[in-house]
Amino acid sequence: MLGHTVGEAYEQLVHLAPATPLRSLGPRPVLRRCSVQLDRHRTAMGRLASIATGRRVRAMAFRLELGADQRWRCAAVELDGLGVAARHP
Numbered sequence: 001m002l003g004h005t006v007g008e009a010y011e012q013l014v015h016l017a018p019a020t021p022l023r024s025l026g027p028r029p030v031l032r033r034c035s036v037q038l039d040r041h042r043t044a045m046g047r048l049a050s051i052a053t054g055r056r057v058r059a060m061a062f063r064l065e066l067g068a069d070q071r072w073r074c075a076a077v078e079l080d081g082l083g084v085a086a087r088h089p
């Protein structure tokens with residue numbers, strides 16, 4: 001996923017990766033819910049998801065932006081509040 005990121009999203013993923021927050025010794029993570037909100041110019045979208053790992057449910061949010069090459073790239077990532085806020089205490 002790192003190759004499909006821009007701006008702060010790369011650093012956010014690097015920050016989250018060592019903790020492997022969605023890894024579990026039990027059941028595999030399952031997407032329970034997903035929603036999208038597209039901006040009025042259709043050049044950015046916010047995605048919200050809930051992911052279940054066994055009994056635990058986690059929240060994930062990310063922002064996708066449309067580049068000049070018409071490819072969507074991840075511009076921000078947050079997992080259970082671990083994202084920009086976690087990097088700037």
